[in-house]
Amino acid sequence: MDAMTLLHQRSSMGKLMGPAPGPEQMEAIYRAALRAPDHKELRPWRFIEFTGEGLVRLGELFAEAEYREDPAIEDSALDAVRKKPLRAPMVIAVIAKVTPDVPKVPKLEQVISAGCAAHGILLAAHAQGLGAMWRSGKYAFDPTVRKGLGLEEEDELIAFLYLGQLGGRHKPIAEHNIGDFVERWT
Numbered sequence: 001m002d003a004m005t006l007l008h009q010r011s012s013m014g015k016l017m018g019p020a021p022g023p024e025q026m027e028a029i030y031r032a033a034l035r036a037p038d039h040k041e042l043r044p045w046r047f048i049e050f051t052g053e054g055l056v057r058l059g060e061l062f063a064e065a066e067y068r069e070d071p072a073i074e075d076s077a078l079d080a081v082r083k084k085p086l087r088a089p090m091v092i093a094v095i096a097k098v099t100p101d102v103p104k105v106p107k108l109e110q111v112i113s114a115g116c117a118a119h120g121i122l123l124a125a126h127a128q129g130l131g132a133m134w135r136s137g138k139y140a141f142d143p144t145v146r147k148g149l150g151l152e153e154e155d156e157l158i159a160f161l162y163l164g165q166l167g168g169r170h171k172p173i174a175e176h177n178i179g180d181f182v183e184r185w186t
């Protein structure tokens with residue numbers, strides 16, 4: 001797939017099946033992530049890759065967060081929460097690893113940089129014929145989940161990227177009118 005086709009056609013896939021991407025595919029994916037624009041080369045990111053039992057542990061963490069918020073929650077609802085990460089054979093948590101007080105590189109820039117790394121992962125997955133979907137949801141902001149994944153105070157959990165083999169067809173890509181978003185000063 002040529003680069004412009006990839007940029008124009010990347011699309012999310014929520015239906016994902018096993019097997020998880022293999023080591024060579026993952027190396028290509030992380031290399032793409034590490035090419036994100038990065039002011040002062042802070043490398044403001046951390047990736048946690050969950051597969052197999054790791055996905056189960058992530059689900060437990062989500063369930064703990066839910067229970068903390070609502071101790072009266074029904075078992076069936078808690079079970080549904082526990083199963084969320086099992087929607088894919090692999091989940092990557094993308095964490096913006098923020099270095100505070102860096103001159104000229106405020107937290108916002110570091111978080112954007114980590115977001116670009118996440119986009120690199122989506123693009124590299126799509127380029128290799130894999131399916132991927134960026135999800136965040138309330139667990140990305142939950143203190144129990146943040147603590148369980150070892151985030152420091154300044155860090156931000158910006159994505160749970162679900163990855164796997166395509167489990168369906170990509171939806172048609174929405175056509176946008178470029179003129180609605182672009183102003184030109186000439």
Ligand SMILES: Cc1cc2nc3c(=O)[nH]c(=O)nc-3n(C[C@H](O)[C@H](O)[C@H](O)COP(=O)(O)O)c2cc1C
Binds near residue numbers: 010135136137158
């Ligand atoms: C920061 C961020 C968080 C997102 N979180 C969710 C989510 O929790 N659940 C969801 O269904 N889609 C979420 N999305 C949107 C999907 O990843 C996807 O971009 C959207 O469905 C549009 O599909 P497309 O990427 O094929 O255009 C999120 C996107 C971003 C950028």
